[in-house]
Amino acid sequence: MTTRTLYRNARIFTADGPALAEALIVDGERLAHVGSEADAREVLGGDAFSETDLGGAFVMPGFVDAHTHMVMMGETMQKVALRDAGNLEEIQLRLKNAVAADPAAPRLLGSGWLFSAIPGGTPTTEMIDAVVPDRPVYLDANDLHSVWVNKAALAEMGIDKDTPNPLGGIIERDPETGEATGLLHETAMHQYAWPTLASLTSDQERDAQLATAFEHYLSTGVTSGIDMALGEDELAAMRRALETDGGTLPLRINAHWLVAPSENHEENLAQVARAAELSREVNTPWLRVVGIKIIADGVIDGCTAAMKEPYSDGSNADLIWAPEYLNPVVAAADAEGLQIAIHAIGDLASEVALDAFEHANSVNGPRDRRHRIEHMETVTPESIARLARLGIVASMQPVHADPAVQENWRAMLGDDRIERAYPWTEFTDAGAVLALGSDAPTAPHPPLPNMYIATTRKSALDPELPANLPKYSLELAAALGHATRDAAFSCRREHELGRLAAGMLADFVVLDTDPFVAGVDSLLTSSVALTVVGGEVKFRA
Known part of the structure; x- marks a missing residue:
């Protein structure tokens, strides 16, 4: 018989409605109950169980980093x-x-x-x-x-x-x-x-790099990550870790295979075929290849993002993927049932990405796809409305909006486009799903400072700086939901990740401070006391 564990005397944010719970039961790798302590004890009945008093601590679902690069981190x-x-x-x-x-x-x-x-x-x-x-x-x-x-x-x-x-x-x-x-x-x-x-990098070095990423993620409350640039070397390291740990990993990985641009259609489609093969071959509860990643343009800081209007110096950038090469790849991946994540930072790139998704819809017919666009630091209102209508997930990273790293970004645009930068609430107001991540290592990986930026639009690096367009800030409960529940939805795992409810996987985090009581500024000083993944304690402060 599986030994059950009762976690009690807590304030539990479930990401599944406004009410807070006070106790949960872990039964094996899943939750058997989330609610009142009295009801929990009734569920336990006469069965043997262990008990952990959390001393009134704050509990929430484990963070699902919706955009990361594990080995690179x-x-x-x-x-x-x-x-x-x-x-x-x-x-x-x-x-x-x-x-x-x-x-x-x-x-x-x-x-x-x-x-x-x-x-x-x-x-x-x-x-x-x-x-x-x-x-x-x-x-x-x-x-x-x-x-x-x-x-x-x-x-x-x-x-x-x-x-x-x-x-x-x-x-x-x-x-x-x-x-x-x-x-x-x-x-x-x-x-x-x-x-x-x-x-020049050995397998042993990559294994150590991946282990370092796991260690840091668990210590900061991340229990799942969506890897956005998987290649053969990275996948091999993850599979070695899976074998070493007896078929499990320290945290869950859902990965997108990186498709490199080429002006050879057969070469492009061969990469899609490899991703489709891996999606069937690598499909465990801990490691899954779920789709492809396409980098459609660059970044604003380097003036390589594809914009509808020129940069402040009069220059502009070409798309990395021209539509005549992008559209067939997106249609082929969509036909294979793969999720497609397109990096699009410039407002032109996001339009082209949406065109490609509409093309796939017309070629392959309607269904629940969960395709995604990554970053969208500048985007037109028309593209936001179209994204919501198509059911595309907006995958965004609050940490990129930190005022401490905005000086060059704003200078490169130099006009009224900076007044609609990182418009998170425009996506949610339009009815789109917003999934929040870190894009580590391009930015710091800890999710709590990331949530501070999301809720204040202020800097986690220098909190004295003025907020960056505070009109786009998120309510705390919404931000936490976008970084857990909606991030799980973005990788088709909302039925088992991102919420705390009976039947869900027992992936949760205990913080030393309740941000709903102490205020959002506490997100900069809070730390993780306990990280539980699949019912097992993977980190204890």
Whole structure:
């Protein structure tokens, strides 16, 4: 007989209505009861059970990070942290200190630098070589859509003045000499930097990176994640972890296979076929391949997002996926029953994504699809209405709206478009499902500060900064629901994840502070006391 556990004396936010419960029963991996303690004891009857008094603590469903990159997150935690480096001198100092700490390291990796910290917003090889000239240096931008490198790294990747720009990518060059200046955007990073570094990374290192991500997620209350850039190396690491843990994982992963852009239709459709094969092959309660990920454009900070109107400097960016290549891929994936997630930050890109979804509907007929658009930092009211009508999930990340990382973002647009940035409530008012995540490691992964930004539009990095368009802030209960219940809906697991109710999986979190009582500012100081996944305690403070 399975031993049941009664968790009592708690304030339980169920994400399943306005009422708070006070007790829950864990029976194996699922919940047998959520409600009053008196009713819980009646359900238990004469059966044997253990009892945990939570001392009036706040309990909620485990967070379902609706957009993350698991292995990359663990890898980034081992890199030199640059997000809070406010200027070039500070960046250079951190690089020098990293070399001093490990003089024998064959190369140096960093992550998180902001364009606003670089003079003129234009990084160069010389800026790195001034302090680290003797080994390759790779520095990921905060948004992970550009990488800044030194001359040794360019040589290691085999990039010179004759190296062509790949489809959808840019190698920044000196306008007079044509030499690469040290900044790779979008698919130039994917096709040169990522494969080079991947070839130098062992399976053991990837396993450790994934374990690091699991550890940090559990300690901050995340019990499920939707991985948005799965490739062969990442999937292999996850499958090794699954085998090592006897068919389970520390938390649940639902993954989207990354489809790289090509002007070869057969090559594109072959990638869809691989994703469909994996969706049938990798389908456990702990690890599932559920769909594909398409990156339709870039980011506003690097002026690579596809906009309907030019940037403040008069430039604009092309789509990474032109419609004549995008539409067949979306239709083919839709026909296979795969969920399709399209990265679209620019308002033009979101229109093109919606066109592709409408094309799939017309080709394959109506049904419940749960397709998604990721980010939508700028989007027209017309696109929001169309998204809601089509039943597309709006997958967004409050942490990207943090005022501390908005200076360059706003400067690149420079007009009234900044007054409708990250318009979360416009989506919910239109009737769309809003799923909240972190996009780690492009942004900090902890969900509680993310919820602070969602409910205040203020900065979790510097709370003294003025709020970023507070008219778009969410009520606390709504924000928590979007990060649990609706995130579970976005990966077709709402029947077992994201809510606390009898029959649901016992994935829940105990916080040391009740934000409904202490106020939303407490989200910046609260911590996780207990994380339970599938009925098992996976983290205890």
